[in-house]
Every structure is written in structure tokens, then in C-alpha cells.
Amino acid sequence: MKVLIAVENNAGLDSILDKRFGRAGYFLVYDTDENKILTIQENQFKNDGHGVGIKTATFVIENGCQAVIGAQPGPKAAAILVQANVKMIVDDKGTVKEALERHKQELTV
Amino acid sequence: MYIAVASGKGGTGKTLVSTSLALSAKEYRCTYVDLDVEEPNGAIFLAPEIREEIPFTLQVPEIDENICTFCETCAKSCLFNAISIIPPVKKAMFFPDLCHSCGVCAYVCPVDGALKEVAREIGKIRIGRSGNITFIEGRLQVGQLSGVPLIKGIINDYMDMESLFIVDSSPGTSCPVVESLKKSDYVILVTEPNPFGLNDLKLTVELVKELGKDAGIIVNKDDGKSTIIDEFSREVNIPVILEIPYSIDIQKAYSNGIPLVVSMPETAEKFKAIIKMISRRP
């Protein structure tokens, strides 16, 4: 499955998980079936006003992600992700590599 | 004539002053308008008999998921992120507290009948009388983020008659205050003679000058010693039009909802004189 991970920096699998969700520095989309990074993009929304998380949640859905790993999304973003049946894994510690390993079980369909 | 009573800092005595002005305006056809819609307190001192309570509504989108094609045009066009469309599960989500009721979503929706606008209540307008004074109050529903549409609504729809309007605005200097001051003829700035009061008075004066309004300062809780407000008043060329002494008796009376002109009748003359002065300006 595809999973979006909210990270601070662009360092591939060594990217550090961000303490924010909607205003994270970068979004990394990882494919657990193909075991590769599909894209790392700078977060275009992070300086927006209210409702940033909504844009992030929309981004998650547009990229076909079925799970997200990162800091706790705000209530509106969370509401959208729940409606879209996207699994929320709340974890903002360490690197992408470590997080993927930690949550291996939850990321198998 | 529209006299707005403002203060940068909260708790300086806006409501004390605005209710006193209204109660002293016996020779005029006076309307007291409470635009401090987040925390309206004028009624505590004027004890009006309320005759009408009108729900104030804004137009907000309602999406019919059976007709909607989930093209996401509305969501993408909303600059406030108030709409989220989720095509994979054919769901439309609306976040009312982000909605500014601007009409963009309805304008851009390409599908007939998919999105219509419906009324959503955000607060109430209460109208009544207190003696000879017409009383109008805006009261924002707790949980609503902005009182600005309610303030605009009252000014546009309930203040078009001939009257002496005494308008109590909210503390601070941001948009609710701007709305309350925009159409005024004169702004009374209420402050306290201490660094907090001065700091916030400076901000409000900036705003008043930006809006090009005539203004005067009332110093409340005056200790007779401090000169910081007088000095500032001279610097910015805005006169101090009244000093209300600091008095524990005034505070106690205030705490029981007793207006100043009732607990200290001698002040009524002073407020009457202020109204006369303002109405006589060129």
C-alpha cells in the first residue's frame, strides 16, 4: 500500500519525522509493496491560514495513500481521513526507515 | 450622529462610558448599540425590555451527494479550506467554522442542483427599549469564530434611521473594531493611566488615524497623579475630554450593574456636555 509520512527534511529514508502534521516540512509517499519512495515533496500548504490539515488530507487522498504516519493530525484533517478510510498511525519519532520498520504489521493490508 | 466608544485594552470602562452617554442623552432620540458581540454587557446596565430577538444567519453551502460529481471545483476554489471533497468514497465535507459565506463555491459549481446555499444561524440581534433609549444588541453564538458579519449586519440593516447612535465596540484593534468604527462620526477612546492602558491606546489611535476619524480620550480610574496619558494626548493631538476618578465606590456600583450616572449623578452633566460638544463640531 501507499503511505504518506510527514517529515522535516528531504533525506530519503533518513528523513526525520516532523512534530507537525499539516504544517510538516515535506511529504514523503512510500510504496510498501514495491519498497520504494514514490515522491518527496515540499509542503506547499504549511504557511496557509486555517484549515491547513484539510489540504494535507486532500493531498493524502489524491496520492492514493491508505495510511499516514506522522504527528497527530488536527480534528478536521482527522475527520477527512477517517471518512476516506485512511489509517492514521500517530508517531513522530525517529526516521522514515525506523518508522516503517516499527509499523510494518499495521502497513500490511 | 454615530459616536463609537472604543478601547485598545479591555476592562478600561467602555461599557461604563457608553451606557452613561446613552443615559445622559435625554434631549436626543438615542439608540444604544452593543457591537461587542462576543461579550455584550450593555444590557446589564440599561436593563432594557427586549421586544424582539432575531436570529442572524449567514449563507453556507449544502452539497447534495446524490447529484454532486465530486469534481472538487468548490473545494479547490475555497480559499478558506471550508470544503473537502473525497472522490474515492464519494463524500463531501463542510467545515462551518471556516466558512466566510463568500459565495465562491456556489458560483463555481458546474453541476445544477449539486450545491445550494442555506441559512445558518451564527448569533442573535436583540432589540428593545430602556426608558427613552432604543436598545440594539448583537450576541454571537459561543463557538463562532468571527463576529464581523453580525456587526456588519446590524450596522447595515438596523441603523438606517435618524438617531443619536451610541455604539459600544469590542476591545482590541482588529476587524470587529474596524467594522464598528468605520461609519462613525466620532470615536471616544477609553483608557487607564498606566503602561498597559497607554500601550493599547497607542494602537487604537493608529487605527483611528488610519480611518481618518475625529476622536477624544476619556481617562478612567484616574489617580490624579499620572501624566502619561496627558503627554501622549498632546503628542498625537487628540484631546482628553473627561477624567473619571479612580474610586472603589464606582467599582462596587459597577459590579452590581449600576450605571455611573446613577451611582454618581453629578457625572450626568459631564456626559451631556460631551454629547453637545461632539454634535457641535463643524
Next chain:
Amino acid sequence: MLHGGSFFKKRPHWPPEAKMKNFKEIVIISGKGGTGKTTITASLADIIPDKIVADADVDAANLYILLKPGNIRDKDFTGKSKAEINKDLCTNCNLCRELCRFHAVEFNNGHYRVDPYSCEGCGLCKIACPAQAIEMKDQVVGKWFVSDTEFGNFVYARLIPGAENSGSLVTMVRFQAKMAAVKKDIKTILIDGPPGIGCPVTASITGVDLAIIVTEPTYSGISDLERVFDLTTHFKVKSGIVINRFDINPGNTKKVESFAKENGVPVFAKIPHSQCIMEEIAKSSLPSRKCKPLARAIEKIYEQIKNELL
């Protein structure tokens, strides 16, 4: 169609933000202005060890007067964009003025112009303009500051008078305070909140661990207490009450205490009215260092904070 707002009320059982962070956020609010929020925040900053202080009252920031910041680093804050009409492209068709729900388009001296004080930044005029003569331009609406004080790092902000986006700027102030707390591994963030119940107050209370509501025993104060308490309940924020100048009206103080009891909210302390506090404020000095009754009450509040947050 789903309402995101009501949805939130029905299913708030995702893990609370509090569990994710290793600092606690305490906000001091009041409903009514002028009850003593800033004085109390500064006094708490003086006795709570190891904290970051933030002033979220961005419309009328006063805390800096008592904390006396130094080494101030500032950054511009951009608010929402506003519409601007390009005179050279405009064909005077009047469509923008007809459509604008905020009456923000003026026609003066043969030209159309957007009044930035009325413009909501919705973009409807830009979308509708047949000549594509309207653009949305970013506005700098204020500044935020990070500074050092004898009490630790202090974050505050200033909004340009008349500007909107108080809520976003409050969010920025809180965010900067959180980043400082994480970086320096500091356990407490003390936030001086704004008056009222609108957007900036909401932005200052969401996700905090404790809201201290400062009230006064006046009819106005009680009325405003009820409204701001409605707000903290709506956002499921734990609260405690402080009654300032309680002795100016013992009857009303009892009313506040009854209200607190009925609603299961603790009264953390009652502070007597005092000439000493007014005199110290007039000198921009921290009143709790000289005025003993205030100092005692602050100690009490701190004890209660420790109780509630353990």
C-alpha cells in the same frame, strides 16, 4: 453532506495531542477584558521554573511591558491575501461590485478599487472578472518576536491595527513557543490569552492542558465567564477559575463560587483588590514581587497547577 464541525463533536476519541508532546501548555484567559490576565501570567512566570512564556493577545499585547524582553528577533507575518484591481485592465463592467458580498468594491473618480479593510480575500471577484483584471495579493499584517527575558524565552506578536488573521498569528506564536520548548526540552509553556470568545481565543485554547479563567465579581464579569466557560467546554479543555478583586463584591464572589461548584470547576484562588498592584503596574514593575496577598495567591495557583497536571 457531512458537517466537519458536528463530526468532531461526535467522535473525539483519537489520541489527545497531550500524549504526543512532553511539555504542558497552560493558557490564561478571561472572557471579559481587564480582569488581570497579564499580571497573573507574569507573576506565574516569575515562580514557575523551566518554562517558555507566550503572549497570544496579539491585538493588544501587553506582557512585554512586565517581562522586558531583550535580544529580540522578529519576523514578518503574512496574513490572507486581498484582491487588487489592475486599473489598466479593468473595463468598468461593475460585475465585481455586484457580486462582492462584503461591499468591498468601491467606484470613485471613474475607477474601481477594492477597500482592503472590507475585503475578505475570498477571490470571487477574481474568478468572475471577465477581463482578468483582479489579482490576490499577500499582505504583511504583523510581526512575531522571539526574545530572551529573566524568565526564559518569550514569544509574542503584534498585529497591524485593523488587520485580521488574529487567529493565524496566535497559532504562529504558540507554534514558535512549542518549537522552543522541544528544542530546549522545557516542560511548561505559559500563554497569556486574548479577551473575548472569538477566533483568537479559540486558537489560544485548542489542545492546551489547562485553561485558567480569570474573572472579577461584577455582573459583566460573571456574564462573560459563562460565555468563555461555554467555549472551554466546547473544546473539552480542563479549566480552573481565579477570582480577582474578589473583595469588591462578596455577594457576586459567592455567585462565581456557586457557578464553579455547579459546573465542577475548581476555584484556584481569590485575589484581593489592592492599591499596591496598581502602583506597581504604574511603574511597569512585577506586582507579585512587592504585593504579598497577590504573591500568596500566585503560590496557591501554582500548587493547583501542579495538582491538575500531574
